[in-house]
Amino acid sequence: MSAFSTTRTRPTATLTESITTGGARRRTKRPYDTDVTRLLPRWLLVVVIAVIIAFIAAPVLYILFGSVNSDVAVARGEYFPSEFTLANYVEIWNTVALGQGLVNSLLTAGAVAVASAALAVSTAYVLVRFRFLGRLTILRGLLALQSIPGPSCSCRSSSSSPTSRARPVCRSSAPVGASSSRT
């Protein structure tokens, strides 16, 4: 029973009840994770999660449905497939160099991840643990880098930029420049 489903609760009883009457398995392991920490009433929780998942799933399921549908039906604007075919999954291996692309992506991404982790960790360690002249300037500069516009840096915010030839160089600027940018 939720502690906040009613507007008025007997405060002390709520706390003890929720600690002592917890029947779920997890609660014995983590005694602090009780109804006290509950943020939303259950009905609202269900509504919020359902709405957000529907918001995400509508386009994502469309990709899935479209992938097993025929081209003509997709072009006609069908959401649910009218026929079921796996031909598309066979074709992708023949029509484009998918395997080579995957290998390239893995190699690039792995190398960039290792290099940027090393650079970012060492830079962050110094910036956070020590005080020195110019520290604030560096911190501000790192944030300011996010504001550099233009296609020359668009590969920072997206992995598959059309300017793919410049990608490795630009991506390697990500560790320090865009610590929280999307990959």
Add this chain to the structure above:
Amino acid sequence: MTQVRPHGKTPLYKRERPLWMLLPGGVLMLVVIVVPLLVGVYIAMLDLDQYTLREWFSAPFVGLANFVEAFTDSPLLHSVWISVSLSVLVTAVTVPIGVAAAVSTQNRFPGRGLVRSIYLIPYVLPAFVVGTFFRTMLQPQGVVNTVLGTDVLWLNGSASYWALAGVMIWTSWPFVYLLSLAGLQAVDNEVHEAAALDGVTWWAKLRYIIFPYLRGPLSLAVIISILHNINNFTLPFVLFGIPLPSSVEVMPVLTYIASFQSFRFGLSAAMAICSLVIVAIPLFVYLRAVKLDTGDDAGPSRKQRRSDRLTLAAATPAAAADLDGARA
């Protein structure tokens, strides 16, 4: 941040600081960011086009003419307006979604891990993929028009602005979600217990106790989200293709067109610098205002927490009455 007063030879906090560890990152930034930026500033003052590109050092120096042209004779200001309004709109919509998503997965429940992974799907899909399948969905005969029963041209004309805004919202809200989730982790259990003892309703608890903890992470989320949306090149490029409908002529794509379609490299560099300045000035005002740049602002300050406690007491008269009644 306590300042240690230096006495003796070298103060403790200055001893053995491994400042050399900044070097690799610093050199990299110098090579891939500072040097190209300076070259860009120089190019902006050249009349560089496809005829002079081969020996670009000897291209005619025109001073500020490119900047004048960018402001007076190009759609730069129009595209600045489009970019900024789009990005502010998208950020304003994504913040409530992200906070709601973070709050909804804060408490444990069976399947929470699955829900959290689903929340991250729009974030981990590459922008190129998102652009491609939304382009399919938004075709005149596409699934969006079929489901809505409308006949809107989403990829042309004025509706394209709203199409781009919608796609940007869909793909960028999990970033706010991630930062809000980090902020929620900072709420101490004692705070929850105090709130429960006072019998706070769920909304008052969220509004007066939980949300103040999100102020720091959310200010950061807002600024980074705005900057990323302004600089988003891939999504409009893939969604609409070149040339863009004029109602979604965003800054990065405009710069790209000036460079690689019209081959006016000097003009394009001037545009890029103008938009950099236009974005950077509000950024620094904002950074000063929220004091984010020092990195010392994690969670509410001590003073803030005390005032929160006071507003909490004021916000729950019902709880106070309950306590009084119990005492009597």
